[in-house]
Amino acid sequence: MTAKLKPSWAGDDLLSQFVNALISIKPIFTLMKQQARKVLIKTAETNGVPWRENRRQLELAGIESMATAIANPEIVYPDYYQVPFHAYDDGNLCWQAAFEAESATYAMALRVWKDEPLTWQTAHDRLRHNFYDVVWQYVQQPIEQILDVGCSVGISTHSLHRYCQTHQSQAPRTVGLDLSPQMLAVAKFQDQHQAIADWVHGLAEQMPFTDDSFDLVTLQFVLHELPDQASKNIFQEIFAY
Known part of the structure; x- marks a missing residue:
């Protein structure tokens, strides 16, 4: 049996078109969001991830001011980033997310x-390492500078940083870039040992770095969330470096 390159509900397949039609109907989309959220919370808490307790601890940590400090006030958010996403009406620009x-x-x-x-822990490591192992086949010299684009709250950034540390003799300098100041505030708060060099608020399409700044640039679980043109613009920006 030939493995599928993508789920049947993705792309332009009939099932995908049907799912997109359902999503466009607000009452149905609201119900779908609620059900998807319940499934994720149940999956997490049944397997030892205290979803609601983790959220409560962050709510009590008083990290909201960190978002103000980390945010670039000159950022203009693109339209695609200001729409409901996952189970959140404000997408990634909200504290609940x-x-x-x-x-x-x-x-x-x-x-x-x-x-x-x-x-x-095993599932997460397997998911990340399936990607990293492929990338590492193309690494021909020690990686000194890493940029994790769309880093969210830093899980991918730390995972990649640790992977590189264990696969070469020197630790890389790793930077996380994201468009959500809320996500970056959580990332910075969780980075208690400051393993990551910097958490940067910025557009992936217009990154605030000089040419040849990084040896490795990654996008983890990002592209499926973007319009085609945004993805093209991001790759153009990356290869410009």
């Missing part, structure tokens, strides 16, 4: 191998 992103990420990994008795 930022406070729940880590738990949701671990739940997502568990859903990939839902028929296997994996811990959330």
Whole structure:
């Protein structure tokens, strides 16, 4: 049997068109969001990820002021970033999304191998390493500078940073870039040991770095969320470096 390159509900298949039609009907979309959220929370908490407790701890941490400090006031958010996304009416520009992103990420990994008795840690490591192992086949010299584009709350950034540390003799300098100041505030708060060199608020289409700044640039679980033109613009920006 030939493995599918994508799920049947993605792309331009009939099922995808049907799903998109349902999403366009607001009452149905609201119900779909609620059900998807319940499934993720149940998956997380059944497998040892305390979703609601994690959110509560972040709510009590008083990190909202960090978003103000980290935000670039000159940023103009593109239209595609100011629409409802996942289960959040304000997309990634809200605290609920930022406070729940880590738990949701671990739940997502568990859903990939839902028929296997994996811990959330094992599922997450497998998901990341499947990607990193392929990338590493093309690495021909030590990586000194890494940029993680669309870093969210930093899970991908830390995971990639640790992977590189264990696969070469020197630790890289790693930077996370994201368009959500809320996500970046959580990332900075969670980075207690300052393993990541910097958390930068910026557009992936117009990154605030000089040419040849990085040896490796990654986008993890980002492109499926973007319009085609935005993806093209991001790749043009990356290869300009």
